[in-house]
Amino acid sequence: MKLNSVAGLVAATAGVVQATASSDDSLAIFAKRRTADLAQFPDPTWFSKIDSWLSSQKADGTWSDVNYLSGCPAQRANWPIQEHWNRLITLGAAWSGTNPAVSSSQAKDPKLLAAVQKGLNYLFSNDYTSADCMGDGGDATKGCPCGTPGLWNTNWYDQAILIPQLCSTACLLVKDANLTETQRAGCERIPNRAYALRDGTYGTGGKMTGANVVLIMQNSVTLALFTDNSTILADSMTRAMAEMTFTDTPGADGIHRDGTFLQHDGVLYNGNYGKDLLNAFIQLESEAIGTSFAADNDTRAAMSTYVKGDEWLIYTDSQTKTEHWDFNAIGRFVSFPTVDLQASADINFNVSKLAAATADFQGQYAVNDTIRRLLSNGTQKLTGNRGFWASDYMVHRRSNFMLTNKMISTRSANSESVNGANPYAYHMGHGTLYSYVKGNEYKDIMGAWDWNLVPGTTTLLNQPKLQASQVKYYGLKDFVGVVSDGAFGAAVEDYVDPLTQNLSYRKSWFYVDEGVIVITTDIKKNATAGNTPVVTVLDNRAADSTRALVKSGFVGQQGEQHLTTDTLYYANNGYLAYDTPFQLTLSQGKRSGNWSEISTSTQGVETVDIFSAYTTIKGNSFTYGFFPSISSVKLLKELVDPTWIPITKNGISGIYGKGRASLAFWPGGAKSVKLDLRELGWSSKAETLTFTSDQPALYLLSAQKKDKKGLHLTVTLADPTQKLAAASYSIKLSGQRYKVREVDGRSEGLEKRGDGSIGFGVKLPAGGLAGSSISSEVVLELN
Known part of the structure; x- marks a missing residue:
């Protein structure tokens, strides 16, 4: 069963304080909000199964219909043992009385608590003890070879992220119960193992980057709340928010300035790991509102850009009205059918909860239009390129x-x-x-x-x-x-x-x-x-x-x-x-x-x-x-009668017609191309525009005739190599005298060249913006 997202701000906590809370109050504010938040972790249908689970739980705390296979024989992805944890979380959520959708008669029900405690006892008594099981399980040369006792998986993710998330969630929901010393120790031990390695490596998982950092810190916040540890809370929130900022290194894991999210060294993953980071942000920011841990402007800039970028990658199934991620953006999860509830099944984040988390994002950080369109399930269209x-x-x-x-x-x-x-x-x-x-x-x-x-x-x-x-x-x-x-x-x-x-x-x-x-x-x-x-x-x-x-x-x-x-x-x-x-x-x-x-x-x-x-x-x-x-x-x-005329010669590819031209000047190819102004719709006469690029580059040209003598031409260009600091191009018209002048002043230089053309120099974006597009507007004044 797929692990549900634990994200968002529940209605009961929507009207939280507006002033920034003192550090002494932050722990209490977080604990209250997160407990209510985690109580919504279970799928609503799970609560109807509580009676069945209570009656079928065995004396040792297990269920016969759960697959507890561990170690080397265990399934590496979507480890089935999480079903046991999901049941404990459901029972704990009902016991906590903080999920408004659950009957209040189940709040503090001793039968529910007893079932949770029995289930915890089994897991904690069968916990692994060798540190190498964290990320090197199954390696015969390390301390956790196949056959090592305990509940562990050869996939580092399960020990570092999945099980700590489930464990910390279940434990916080029953924190106020009379847990035994052994149970409290287990509740702390499992998530703390992952937190303790935050500056180190996780075996085959290596050093954490991108979404994985945030997920570990998200679990560590829950650990801090269970143990009333304000130091861990502050450290975890600081690290999580710092990770939810821009990364400008090409191919690096994390949010990039174009709004895409890369993970596993250069793979486009907005729809899976990026979605996980977004869910973590929704939860953390919703709980941090009014405290000193709320997102600063660096995090707001990155998350706003990321959310706006996400919208471009989402389409709607017109039959089911379900929103989905583009298959290009979910990496290996294209290999799962929708029934498996993986990244191909849904966008897997709650748009309403995103709206609550970003309610105070204003001005350049506002995402209101994106949220409005996403909530419409495709009836309000995003158009453009x-x-x-x-x-x-x-x-x-x-x-x-x-x-x-x-x-x-x-x-x-x-x-x-x-x-x-x-x-x-x-x-x-x-x-x-x-x-x-x-x-x-x-x-x-x-x-x-x-x-x-x-x-x-x-x-x-x-x-x-x-x-x-x-x-x-x-x-x-x-x-x-x-x-x-x-x-x-x-x-x-x-x-x-x-x-x-x-x-x-x-x-x-x-x-x-x-x-x-x-x-x-x-x-x-x-x-x-x-x-x-x-x-x-x-x-x-x-x-x-x-x-x-x-x-x-x-x-x-x-x-x-x-x-x-x-x-x-x-x-x-x-x-x-x-x-x-x-x-x-x-x-x-x-x-x-x-x-x-x-x-x-x-x-x-x-x-x-x-x-x-x-x-x-x-x-x-x-x-x-x-x-x-x-x-x-x-x-x-x-x-x-084609609308567009292709260009395929001398190392130049492109199309033109209908008032526009798109041109690609390839490395080693020609530098100039002649465009028929009549075919472009820019003139009624048989004239040509010669466009020259002084370096390989990509261009879009569009024009609007403002008056009888002036043609406003917008030139948009980009450097695919992302290596150039500047670029230059020139324009030359045949058939009549003309002047060219710049409108917006973005060019680094404007020159009249020996062949009669007018040249323009443009400073190109750098850093994390290298490769992005830049536009300038010029006016062709016909004499």
Whole structure:
């Protein structure tokens, strides 16, 4: 059973004091609030099972339907013994009388307390004694080899975080009871073991970072309240709040200034470890309001940025009205079905409690709009484009769809396989492109889908061989990144297969109102790749009731089909090939897979209906458009009269049209590109704008004609390498005389160059903002 979140401020404590409490009062304030808080830990349905648990508990304090397997044979992830603790917490919450949803008749019921004490006696009498069991259990060279007596797990997390959380929770709920000396000692010993190592290492867990620091300190606060230790309380709160600030080291665990959360050295994890940190913040800040431990401005800045960033990563299943995390943001937890209540099941934090915890976040720290939209369960839309430079990730949202794009670089990793979960996820994050229209496109299919066909990726078909030892990789190139003006965006990935180096290419995604234009150039295979085809996966998703449609008509509904076509239309999503036709392989039908093969899930074999489509690329470049939630009629119109004109030449990729241009200047490529002003809609005459970038970079250009002679041009740029201190570009118009002047004064230099162009110098963001976008506005005055 999944460990519930222990977060939030209950109604009974909502009206807490506004003035800052003295340090002497903080302990009492915390104890009152946390006890009421922890009483809400149990799932409400658990309270109805109390009578059954009381009658079925054995004399030694155990239950016959709980799996107590410990040591080396025990399940590493989601250790089943936590069910025993969950029952004690439920009994303790009812006994405490602090959960308003529980009948007051159960408060201080001696039968409940007796059951809790019996359960504690079993756990404490079977506690491990060797310090090496904390993080080195099962290591034959240490003091806790397989067969060592006691309740321990080979996963350090259980001794350091999970069991201390459960133990401290159960104990605080019955703190006021007449516990025995042995019981009080056990209540203190288990969480204190983790707290005592706060400046050291946890065996195979190493030194704690990111969310894990906060979780240990969260448990240590409960320990402090149980033992009335104000020193531990102050230390734990200080450490927790300090961890909930920005980290500016590329790839480091923690909150980054773009709003993403990385854990396990560069893996995007907003939806799991970041969510855990958020739940800890909700609990700690709710309890700290009015005390000296409330979040300072450094923590407010980071948590505000993180919460606002989270919203971009969340979509809503239109059928269930449940909010979910983008699959790019939950790492190895894509390998669990929703029924297992892991990160794929829900956002797993309480938005109302978040609102209470941030009620006094004002001005630049305010998150009211985000909370309002999250509470609407998708009825109030977040739209626009956001680039996450710290994680090489982009999200593009319109009112009827959401696209998410994850890449890898020398600064970021793709995914991971840990504790038996996610063994086939090598291709995850290698240019992944998920699309959400209904929100159920990828629900519960990973157990059976083809892991070689991750949506959006370009790869050698069925290579490499997928295995748990070959999942997590950083990219090999640094020209990977994003640029965004808030409404439109672009992403680039200079890619070399990080495992085999058998395949390389340069891929760019240009996000527009209709969806995204994807351009892949410089595709190269080395000799060891042989005749293995290069493919781009258009999608791999739950099948829809509709039939696939190509330009020539409908496609057979079941089985595998091979087609050459310019268009594909499926489930109201359209795909358009620009330069050469698709060489499609379509497959629709039932596939079976075993969830227990890819995770610790016990759901076993499941059969689902899946649709997949990929195109084989025979040349060294390919361009296609992906237009979610489009009509088939509009798709055909795009084929005849494209809204966007792709650019694929001389080391420059881009698109232009409809008043905008998006450009990627690749390392070693040309520095200038000519754009047709008439095609852009910026002029009625056959004139050109030559745009020159003096260094590899990403640009977005948009213009609005303010008057008959002045064209206001906004230039947004970013440095994907995150290494440049400054950048420069120039603009030149043909066909008439003109002047160029700057509006906002952000350029470091404005110069007239020898070729007649006007050059601009721009100071680029640095530190934790390196790689982010910067915009300037110039006016083209036509004479």
